[in-house]
Amino acid sequence: MVSASSLLLPSSMRDFASCIGDGAVRVACASPSSTLTSGGGSASGSTLAVTASYRATLLNSNASSPPLLFRLTWAHSPVGPTLSFAPSAAAPSVLLRRRRGTRSFTLADGGSDADDAEAGSEPPVLALFWDLTAARYDPGASPEPLYGYFVVAVAGAEVVLAVGDLAAEFVKTKFEGQISKARCLPVSRRERVVVADPAAMHTARVRFAEGGPEHEVSVGCATSSGGGEELWVSVDGKRAVQAQRLRWNFRGNQTVFVDGAPVDVMWDLHGWWFRDPPGCAVVMLRARSALESRLWLEEEGAAPGFSLVVQAFKAPP
Numbered sequence: 001m002v003s004a005s006s007l008l009l010p011s012s013m014r015d016f017a018s019c020i021g022d023g024a025v026r027v028a029c030a031s032p033s034s035t036l037t038s039g040g041g042s043a044s045g046s047t048l049a050v051t052a053s054y055r056a057t058l059l060n061s062n063a064s065s066p067p068l069l070f071r072l073t074w075a076h077s078p079v080g081p082t083l084s085f086a087p088s089a090a091a092p093s094v095l096l097r098r099r100r101g102t103r104s105f106t107l108a109d110g111g112s113d114a115d116d117a118e119a120g121s122e123p124p125v126l127a128l129f130w131d132l133t134a135a136r137y138d139p140g141a142s143p144e145p146l147y148g149y150f151v152v153a154v155a156g157a158e159v160v161l162a163v164g165d166l167a168a169e170f171v172k173t174k175f176e177g178q179i180s181k182a183r184c185l186p187v188s189r190r191e192r193v194v195v196a197d198p199a200a201m202h203t204a205r206v207r208f209a210e211g212g213p214e215h216e217v218s219v220g221c222a223t224s225s226g227g228g229e230e231l232w233v234s235v236d237g238k239r240a241v242q243a244q245r246l247r248w249n250f251r252g253n254q255t256v257f258v259d260g261a262p263v264d265v266m267w268d269l270h271g272w273w274f275r276d277p278p279g280c281a282v283v284m285l286r287a288r289s290a291l292e293s294r295l296w297l298e299e300e301g302a303a304p305g306f307s308l309v310v311q312a313f314k315a316p317p
Contacts, residue, residue, distance in 0.1 A: 049075035056160035081143035
């Protein structure tokens, strides 16, 4: 099965992370005294798409069964916000053209181990239910709804995905409380944005740990007092990372602590500065266990932490 890291991250970031030595990690605490001060405009870039990935473990599966991996992609289109769904790590995303509906998917392609299936048996089936007819959005901002919607997936007689403020009520009504809920966790969130104003910042709200508090993460650029460009990352309004002289330090990493746990922050701005036509700037925040000794681990089982990836473009790709 495709590893979670290949599902979650752009290839440029995986290549970039692989070339950073463990000794390059610098641990810095985001202290309360480092209150964020804007270096210019505070306008946000336009969000092109948001891809959220989830990992579900069936309660009734055996220990050797791999988890299920799903992707929801919210995107802008000429006819309004759209939703696409991928039922496994290897499967392509399928555009859900209707605002409300149901659809069945097979999980044989990456979602389950076909070698373990009995000969002649049918591949597992996933049923997807969604309703966006009452969804409300932030005008001119993210294509992901704020409220008034649900996306629910069922596999193996268990709810494996429940997204949206109306999901719990739908599950209760549809299945009359007679269905188990698998353990489902968000694995990553990737936001693709267009930054027309160099001084603009992008803000996302995420949870780095299961059951942990929600945090506001902001990424932006500004002009330093010396006239050069600098990249900054803040968490809950506190300046956590500040990288200066970006034309030299276009790739780098630091480790900050959020809720007492380490979060690796990595950035790659090479495409932004040196590619023609310009590529994208990539900033990633990845939670990791305190027991992990390396910045980057390729195997899915060794990289359980949540990742936020921001890809910024100067113009729509």
